[in-house]
Amino acid sequence: MSGILDVLRRPDFFELLRQHVLLSVAALLIGIAIALPVALVVRNTALGAALAVNVGNIGRAVPSLAILALCQPFLGFGFDTALVALTALAIPPILINASTGLREVSTDVIDAARGMGHSGGQVLTRIQLPIAAPVVFAGIRTSAVQVVASATLATFIGGGGLGELIVEGTQLNDTAILLAGSFSVAVLAIITEVGFGALEKVFTPKGLKIAQKRGR
Amino acid sequence: MDSLALLLQDLSSIENPRLVEWDWISENFWEDIVPAIQGHIYLSFVSVAIALAISLPTGVLVSRYRKAYPPVTFVTGLLYSIPSLALFGILISIPGITIGPTPVIIALVAYSLLILIRNTVAGLDAVPAETIDAARGMGLTSSQILFKVELPLALPVIVAGIRIATVTIIGIATIGAYIAGGGLGKMIFDGINRGFPTMIITGAVLATALAIVADLLLLALERYLRPWARRRRT
């Protein structure tokens, strides 16, 4: 146990943690910046939305290691390559959820809104987005956890991150280093899961929350 | 030693390695590629089978005794959140567990428990109470109801869970190669180590293809089973 704490006190531990968090946050933000606009664009066409969801599903099936490894021959080793790969991994869950979420807002509700005189843009901002928000956010949450987990693998293409400790511990057969790396990544992932779960509740409009409660 | 000199002239290949060397692929197809695919399928299949063997009974039990559901979800959810490489690391530091397929299978099983149990419970929940009453009325015993009514009706949802679990397992099994678990991940890692993109691309593409094929097959199965659960939209 004390061995693990010693590892955590190493000067490079903080650097690795910083790299890991930086990679994850950047990949998630860029992923959102790419996936959301696409979902918005296709929201009103059945074909476009279906296409987006299918692309997303294929993306989800791709093993994370595969994407990271595939970027390496083209982009070399390093932080930037890992970032590109992780961004690619971040996109599918957000794309799927955002596309489906926006499409699923029932047409009755949209008709009612139009009937009340809302323009297309207003329908979007006042109706579709708020209703779709929980689903979109669930997608962001899934994506966040996946990115944090996959960032562990960045070490294999020279991207740094806490995975390096796990690899180091495995190679040196040093349980303290190994566990320090494993636990810190696990804790980071759990914090992400719980944190975004809380954020999800914040983003759920009050009306929906009440409806959800009643549904129970 | 002219051969060495000639080889050194080829050094340009390490600076700019060719992306796909088809000769290597055809030469090593049966020797390396097919066994890697087999190993991968073996890992995935065994893990899904074991996970199902654990999750189905657990799901049934937990749907009956709901108080147990939150703790079960908590534990399996916790396992699910731990990144794969980390879980592998924790497992191999347990004395008695050596690197090899065993810790990989343990981890893969652990990862799929959440989704499988959750879907089993959801599937069973979706069976309308009236149907169960009708079955009771017809004189069926509890276990007969379970096997002849509830599980068949819950099947589409359960298969949906199996589908997600399988795709996840195929993906994470690639990482298992790092702790000598074998499979297509080994080609990926070797390719990175040897600076040989052909191996990386072959391993990565095949692993992806495997996942997508499994996904499509199970999706077809899910759709085939769905008419029977028309009563409630899942």
Added chain:
Amino acid sequence: MKYRTKLIRAIPALALALLAACGNVGDSGGSGPSSEEGGGGPTITIGSKNFTEQYVLGELYAQALEANGFNVEKKLDLGSAALADKALQNGQIDMYPEYTGTSIVEIFKQEQTPGTPEATYQKAKELYAQREPADTMLTPAPFNNTYGIFVRKQVAEENDLKTLADLAEASPKLAFVLFSEFKTREDGYPNMQKNYPAFDFGDLVIVNSIGGPIYQGVLQGEGDAGVGFTTDSQLASDELVVMEDPKSIWPFYYPAPVVRSDVLEKSPKMEGVLNEVSASLDAETMRELNAQVDIEQEDPEDVASEYLEEKGIVD
């Protein structure tokens, strides 16, 4: 309905049946349960670490033993010195090729290595023989495979780098590509810093494998300096300059098979076979064999069998 219940009942049965059948498939890719003892001779399990030279050495020893009536099982992917040694200690493997210097520093955790190759070997041999369960380190192959710190040619020209001392001075503004083990092992980066305290690279780029990726990294600009092995063929490239080591800061690393003593006792014939292979190698040859794998992308197995046939060790 009946069909459906039969289907459900069939699934676990099917799963079990396939599980049993697949028990043999697990052997593929060098992983999975070990095979049963085959024909006449005893079964020897050979391990190796996971870089090119180790794969080649492992294959050489394995095939030579096979040609001499042994059943050989290969586990050529044990990740590192520590992992390979652990596997040796708990009987997962019976032998693997280890470097004399590495055993002293990395496995037996001693700070100092003797000043000559012969003394290094004797010390390592002694340490192996003294532990429980004992191992025997056989006669090493007659070449040293030590570390070579290299830089990209332009970097060397721009900063006038010829020796490790020069590199140490320039290090704060350079990036060093290395593998994880090297960063922490006593005879790795710490050794460089011990001898030249000025070593303090501005950036350490860690790639988790030895050889290929490090050379790629330096050549492609991810880093300016890198660490390689003197038997790596890539070191001979015009684009790279190896730093001179006037103080001889590295231990001697002569590769030798390390075999569990109990296994060796049961099959004394092994020693002769393995020694024959070791004796036939030298630095030039090793470099060539490594080049065939790293540059020609040939399979270590093929490289080894071609070599053994050429040398007449195997028909």
